[in-house]
Amino acid sequence: MTTIPTATGPIDTDTLGFTLMHEHVFVLSEGVVANFPRLWERDEQVAAAIAALTEAKAHGVDTIVDLTVLGLGRDVATVREIAQASGMRIIVATGLYTYDVLPHYFESRGPDHMADLFVQDIEQGIQETDIRAGILKCATDEQGVTTGVEKVLRAVARAHRRTGVPISTHTHAKSEQGLRQQDIFEQEGVDLGRVVIGHSGDSEDIVYLEKLMARGSYIGMDRFGIDMLLPTEKRVATIVKLCERGHAARMVLSHDASCHIDWFDPALIKQGLPKWNFLHISDDVIPALRAAGVSEEQVRTMTIDNPRRIFEAQGAY
Ligand SMILES: [Zn+2]
Numbered sequence: 112m113t114t115i116p117t118a119t120g121p122i123d124t125d126t127l128g129f130t131l132m133h134e135h136v137f138v139l140s141e142g143v144v145a146n147f148p149r150l151w152e153r154d155e156q157v158a159a160a161i162a163a164l165t166e167a168k169a170h171g172v173d174t175i176v177d178l179t180v181l182g183l184g185r186d187v188a189t190v191r192e193i194a195q196a197s198g199m200r201i202i203v204a205t206g207l208y209t210y211d212v213l214p215h216y217f218e219s220r221g222p223d224h225m226a227d228l229f230v231q232d233i234e235q236g237i238q239e240t241d242i243r244a245g246i247l248k249c250a251t252d253e254q255g256v257t258t259g260v261e262k263v264l265r266a267v268a269r270a271h272r273r274t275g276v277p278i279s280t281h282t283h284a285k286s287e288q289g290l291r292q293q294d295i296f297e298q299e300g301v302d303l304g305r306v307v308i309g310h311s312g313d314s315e316d317i318v319y320l321e322k323l324m325a326r327g328s329y330i331g332m333d334r335f336g337i338d339m340l341l342p343t344e345k346r347v348a349t350i351v352k353l354c355e356r357g358h359a360a361r362m363v364l365s366h367d368a369s370c371h372i373d374w375f376d377p378a379l380i381k382q383g384l385p386k387w388n389f390l391h392i393s394d395d396v397i398p399a400l401r402a403a404g405v406s407e408e409q410v411r412t413m414t415i416d417n418p419r420r421i422f423e424a425q426g427a428y
Contacts, residue, residue, distance in 0.1 A: 128173030130418035139184030160370035164197035182208030205232035206248035225266035250281035268299035333365035336387030
């Protein structure tokens, strides 16, 4: 048993339950709402978020990990308000989300300064609250490990080694960016078993996925509902194959969904990605996995035991 922070206070890892490891409450373009506040209908969006998370709880979701960090419009006080009202347990993150360049502030400063800020979020609290981050987040997309991205990866690795909180990433799976992230983490002395390589579920390439797991990392099968990248049937088939090959202990499931994302017209999302919500795994994916022969024990491993193990592995090193 280990105590970890959530938006509404510390909990024992024993009580995490069914956990979605890569989700978001709100994803908002950094700086846009601050400059054009009329674009953000806060009260309506908060009410809708409370309703969506209350419903997810009723469908068996006990905990979500909100990987919203600098670059995605993080606002942890609002997340706490939504967690309190919905009863959903929410673990929040620190880190920096970019595919390429950094905010100008960080361009002239080194990775250790960035790591100091992440450590403050983990040890003291985020945005002048007492809400502490329980996980570190970074991203590598198609552009690869650019100068900016490399600085973030090293800062995240150093903050991880100073605090022991796990790392969760965004990757472009098709160009095998997970392996590049593992290279940098390895150089920084990170135990790759403390890392979740995210968006691995966008790939059907068993060779690539087994390479990631052979180095010890968990893989995030975490974009259920984004059918334009890979439809649910193919995502399910890949997990079935990997379970058959003995990898249930290295996979976690999620949607990378949000209560609201301002990157696209909400009507287009509803129409184009109707299953991109917090219910799809409980309602459709798990029944499909069972029907394809994945055992009850393997489902439990991926949805309950692996998240608990990821958060239980604590301690600086
Ligand atoms: Zn995400």
